[in-house]
Amino acid sequence: MSCVTVRVQADTFDATHETALLLRRRDDVGGVGAFTGIVRGGGGLVALELEHYPGMTESMMRQIAESACTRFGLTGCTVIHRVGRLEVGMPIVLVLCAAAHRKAALEGTEFMMDWLKTSAPFWKREEFSNGRSEWVQPRAQDDAATARWGTLGT
């Protein structure tokens, strides 16, 4: 049985702690793949403001996580996405995939990030040092990355 954890929160997260939870009371995990998204600076960016659609966000995140568990035979996975104002250098999102072997763990992590980018209802507004603020435009390459996985369905 695989174990899925999905959270939307303002606070930061602790990858070490979340990894330990995926290993608790299991002896069939050979590796945990992970990705931590970070607010990248440049062009005078100061911070991102992250908005989401409560209810639908959690539902989509759970669908993505359950789909990854089925497709890659994960023993468990965790997705935590932050909302609110996040300054340059701060972590935004954490994906963890635990599996018997490293290939499944790392592919599951890629799969979840690709789907999160295109299917979880989050929107980012950029805040610049000159006071300007604007909504981030979606990137065509994110759609392309997701398309290679086919459909989300489990």
Next chain:
Amino acid sequence: MSCVTVRVQADTFDATHETALLLRRRDDVGGVGAFTGIVRGGGGLVALELEHYPGMTESMMRQIAESACTRFGLTGCTVIHRVGRLEVGMPIVLVLCAAAHRKAALEGTEFMMDWLKTSAPFWKREEFSNGRSEWVQPRAQDDAATARWGTLGT
């Protein structure tokens, strides 16, 4: 300039702390890919005893890490490999790759794990609940995984 950290140690590691070090005084990191290898149980396995070749190990780990930084344009990477006796469920190895974008961060992580498995001089002995103990045989699929990257050279 990319920053490489390589360590062989008996103690465990803290992925959250090591990730923070890769982000310190940088604003050009968009994501950190990670893999944590775990002692997987089954077949009566109790623990692994990990042996290595001091000096050559650190040298190969550094070569692999520097090669990943060049090849994937990483802003930094960290490899920590444990030695000694490790029980089922305990972490063995941590690889972290920081980059501007998630694709490079996750591919760099795969690349480093594949090379570590086939080119860093570590050997595992399995210890079973019935008292039996034997050296782990290398897996052909690890050689195949590494072969797809061509040569290690930077």
Next chain:
Amino acid sequence: MLRILYFAWLRDQLGCPGETLPLPQGVRSVQDLIDRLRARGGAYGEIFARPELIRVAVNHSFATVDAPVAANDEIAFFPPVTGG
């Protein structure tokens, strides 16, 4: 009652996070609802004249403009997502 929600720059431009209203007569699909909202003119007229900029969810699932709409549904309009 029908619940309509707006997110990100749609909400900014409409000056409104959402509204609750009885299912308007004759509205059977998302497209019907878009046509009604567009007919309001102003910011609604501008935004709902360009459906290619908008994504739709019906009851927390992504939907296309031909999806049916019923009383008590929650319909959300928003730009393509940019999380992760």
Next chain:
Amino acid sequence: MLRILYFAWLRDQLGCPGETLPLPQGVRSVQDLIDRLRARGGAYGEIFARPELIRVAVNHSFATVDAPVAANDEIAFFPPVTGG
């Protein structure tokens, strides 16, 4: 002095983690050294008769059997690695 190291099951079977000796006369390559070790017989004879089971490093770099060996080199013999 030449340093020779043995790891994992090679060390277990030889009962020895390594040795330090003057470069034997006529030894110019890893293959020459393997031949000398094999000629000792016993566990050495058995192990070094099967070079396909063994990997070799010269001064901390992987090497092939035709790699040159000089005085003061560190030569390590071990099975294929299984870390990570």
